[in-house]
Amino acid sequence: MSEYRPEHRPQILEFFRDAPFKNDIWNWQYETNPGALACGFFPIVKLDDQGVSGFNGVMPVSIKYGQDVVEGLWSCDFYVAARVRGKGLGKEIKQELLERAPVILSFGVSPTAAIVLEKMGWSKSPEVWSFRRIITASSFKDRAIQCLQSVMKLAFRIPLDLSLNLTFQSELPDAREVNALWQEAAPTYRKIVCRTYDYLNWRYQKHPLASYEFLVARDESGKLQGMLVLREHEGVVRVVDYIGCSDRPSMLKSMMKAAVLRYHGARLWLAVTSDPALKRVFFSEGFFLTRSAPRLYVHSHRGLGGVKDASEYGWFVMGGDSDGEFLSAARENWLNVKGGITSRHKSS
Template identity: 45%
Template structure:
């Protein structure tokens, strides 16, 4: 009979075997789950029968701004049940155990099966997360029609206000003091968001073992840091994965998106995922279109009187583990991570 176990290092080989669709996982495990800069005590859900790991739900810490308060929540990630044990209610058992581990738990980009489990257990799905894309080539009639929509979206945006400072690409983040000062100056303008200070950004984007990110840095006329856009390029696809800046600076967002597009002339696809209506509109005014389907972002809150935990979030594609796994998978598939 399968039983819940407290995680121990000797479980790791069995968990990696369970995660057989992620052959790169051993390369990123220490960084993702046990990096002392971000993780004090790795405490996932582990389900064992005898000596065999048959279920797992990973966790990542999530320091957040939540309705004006600082809250230590968690991201749920890597939810797996061994195929031979499915249909026995073990997924629900795992999620019930997970729900005891933090006051606010989030899950982003979950599968249809996991979404069904979460929905039945009272997790709330956000209606606000969308993916926006820009195509430079048409390979079908649908692509051609989407490019017509892109053109109309750009016309709707009108002329782009000139940015009064300057934009610069960097291979590394600005200095820690600058990034932290920027975050502290804007953090209370978010209703709910993951803390994007230097410690988090450095871990997330500069120390990923199997990914390279670049940073488009905006400064005003006095050289004060205004915003940082985090970008990853894979072959002909450019992904805007994060944004550190005021959530309502649409003109600045447009300037940075435009610069990103100009500086990647060989890219054929640009994409961004966000819950921010202001950011979505800024991207549309740069010639992006909004996709028809929504990435699944679920929230479960145990905070008192928290009636709408799924509302009011600032979410980007770089949040949770989806982007970090995609980056690792793409690098690994190209032979660079083996």
């Protein structure tokens, strides 16, 4: 394998012609995320006599795995040039990837890639669910689903937490509050990407082609208790992330009800989660499970209690963990401005 150099970038971007905005988010995604700033950007690059022949992007990230915090990787943007396919290069790239970190994650894996990953010892998490809530019906099928949604709301009743003060903000609370919330929440999860202020600030406030809204929950004393991250585009609202302690159904119910009222003109709601409490809350708000959900695959050299977790239960993931979410956000905005921009980094 060859060391990545800036002159490789134009050739790599040629691999992703279906994502014309890729150049606009490259620095943000790969070179200014907190992990890369701390450790550097070291993707896997393969060269031949025609230039770059293979690429696997990586994003370093801190992961709480059991009682420990480990430095792991998100694997993304894997590509092998057509001229060298069928010669084992893809497997060679993935084999080197396995040596880069003790825990490696890949979210939104295609069926074809899933077969390869499983042969190489990756494990699929069985606990990721995808949800929808249809507001505007455009067909008989949609109206039938709306009837199901009403039944779900009746079947999964959750009391509200009326003591909370809920506000919608265009910016995160300050770093001290967010980090204190994460320190309180972290012990309530088994496996989760660390939701520190630096990570959230990069992920949601610094995205060069997307805007997110934060629903902030505080108790009567003003202490930060939880946050939902939301994104709306042309009447479609996505519940992107949750930051707070696990298993707070009444708080989450209050937050989701407030969010639905906030976006009362939405035609469709979408959400992805592995969290059982959020699953119940989504049902209580009339969401239904879709037939397919993005696949989360994990390769880990670690185990909990000395036993390797072959099925990788216990992960907390949301749609915001997936590079698919920030690519979707980039695509939607890039298409709106017809050509992309590079100067929308927020100063916060």
